[in-house]
Amino acid sequence: MPMNFAALPARAAAAPGLARWGRHLNATVLVEAGDRAWTLVVRDGVLISADPAAAIMPRFDLALRFAPDGLARFLTSPPPPGxxxxxxxxxxxxxxxxxxxxxxxxxxxxxxxxxxxxxxPAA
Amino acid sequence: MIEPIIGRYLRLDLEGRPHRVYVEEAGQGIPLLLLHTAGSDGRQWRHLMNDAAVTDRFRCIAFDMPWHGKSSPPEGWQGEEYRLTTAAYTGMALAVSAALGLDRPLVMGCSIGGRIVLDLAAGHAEAVRGVIGLQSSAFVAPYYDTEWLHHPHAHGGEVCAGVVSGLIAPTAPEADRWETLWHYMQGGPGVFRGDLHFYKGEGDLRPRLAGIDTKRCPVVLLSGEYDYSCRPEDTLATAAAVPGAEAVIMKGLGHFPMSEDYAALRVHLLPALARFDSIS
Known part of the structure; x- marks a missing residue:
């Protein structure tokens, strides 16, 4: 399943209005899909980084834990109903x-x- | 350009309390009473009320429920929690119909409106000539904590719109998607959550379905495939429990077909409306 987290900060910065929706958002977010995980660092709605999470004792404020097949369906374009x-x-x-x-x-x-x-698609 | 929709305020008692209810209407012919979704208001019907193919044959009437849109909450609201119930909702629809002197209207509602038309069909077939339920099901189980819809740590307008945003089909026109969400952003504090008291709890109408006689009150259910609140299987299960009910799952539509993509709904709606032309 292609997931270009490395490009995500630049894409987020280029998305119109996105930072405004998160203008007061400051959080470290763990995104997990099966045995893979990433850490998103957000400051005032700006996605500062989206790197692979530490394998041991990752620190985060909240975690989004996906079933890998569910995330794969979510990422298809267009995604299927449900x-x-x-x-x-x-x-x-x-x-x-x-x-x-x-x-x-x-x-x-x-x-x-x-x-x-x-x-x-990957840049 | 001036649209044909006109609006007035209706003074009436609901559950023994005086109310001021905003009512819009357009068209002439068979009365068609329109019920909006939870946490929104009658503006959701503006595309339909500007469609001459409908308004040439139907007198379309959309009212804002109390606490919603331009309808005020009742006096003393500041000291109570708003909670919609089946009895209040059915009574409201019948009271508005009676106050406007409607002759057995066709009633079409979406989501909570699609739910309550089932109660009207089951218990008040003498007062309506038929019902159309959009995103209609007899019951929806909770799948998130609705406490967040009215919480001081989340902006009410943004969280209500954010929760429902995914219920709109990905293919919906952007302008209509965001207008639909704007209506949610304008809801009063706790009102969407109060509507969901009916939708996700008190208003389980599954026991009522057996009481529907579709020969007296025809039932048509139209549901968008992208709705994960009232899922297609929920609508189909509801239709299966009502002998004679018709159900259509609509491709490329979500939970708000009349406001998110009216052109896509219209393909299914006009044939549904046509069958009521001949029912007096």
Whole structure:
């Protein structure tokens, strides 16, 4: 499954309005899919980095834990019905949001917008 | 350009309390009462009410539920928590119909509106000539914590719109997607959550379905495939429990077909409306 996390900060910076939706978002977010994981560092709505997470004792404020097959369906373009949105994945049991849920619920447009950018073809 | 939609305020009692309800209408003919979704208002129907293919045959009436849109909450609202119930919602639809002098309207609702038309069909077939449920199901199980919809640590407008944003089909026109979401961003504090008290809890209408006689009150259910709140299988299960009910799963549409992509809905809606032309 292609997931270009390395390009995600640049794509997020180029997405119109995305930083505004997250203008008060400051968080370290673990994104996990099976045995792979990344750490997103967000400051004032700007995605500073999206690097592979530390293998041992990764630190984060909240974690988005995806079922790998659910994330793969989410990343198809266009995504199929029922797998096209983070909350659709939650409904299907393919995403668990853990830790401090408040930044996620208070900035839903930011989280949905950033992860949808992974659908774009690799630069 | 001036649109044909006109709006007025209706004064009536609901559950024994005086209310001021905003009502829009357009067209002439068979009365068609339109019910909006939870946390939104009657503006969702503006495309339909500008469609001459509908308004040439139907008198379309969309009202904002109390607490929604331009309808005020009742006096004393500041001291209570808004919670929609089946009885209040059914009573409201019947009261508005009676206050406007409608003769057995066709009732079309979406989401919570698609739910309550099932109660109207089951218990008030004498008062309606038929029902159309968009994104209609008898029950939806909770799949997120609705406490966040009215919480001081999340902006109410943004979280309500953010929660429902994924219910819109990816193929919906951008302008219509964001107008649909804007309506959610304008909802009053706790109102969307109060509607969901009915939708995800109190308003389980599965026991009512057996009481629907589609010979007296025809039932048509139209649901978009991208809706993961009222899923296609939920609509199909509801239709299966109502002998004679018709159900169509609509490609490329989500939870808000009338506002997110009216052109795509229209393909399915006009034939559904046509069958009610001949029912008096």
């Amino acid at each position: 797998w096209h949105d983070l909350m659709a994945l939650m409904r299907n049991g393919a995403l668990r949001v853990e830790g401090n849920v408040q930044p996620f619920m208070a900035h839903l447009f930011w989280f949905k917008g950033v992860l949808a950018l992974l659908r774009e």
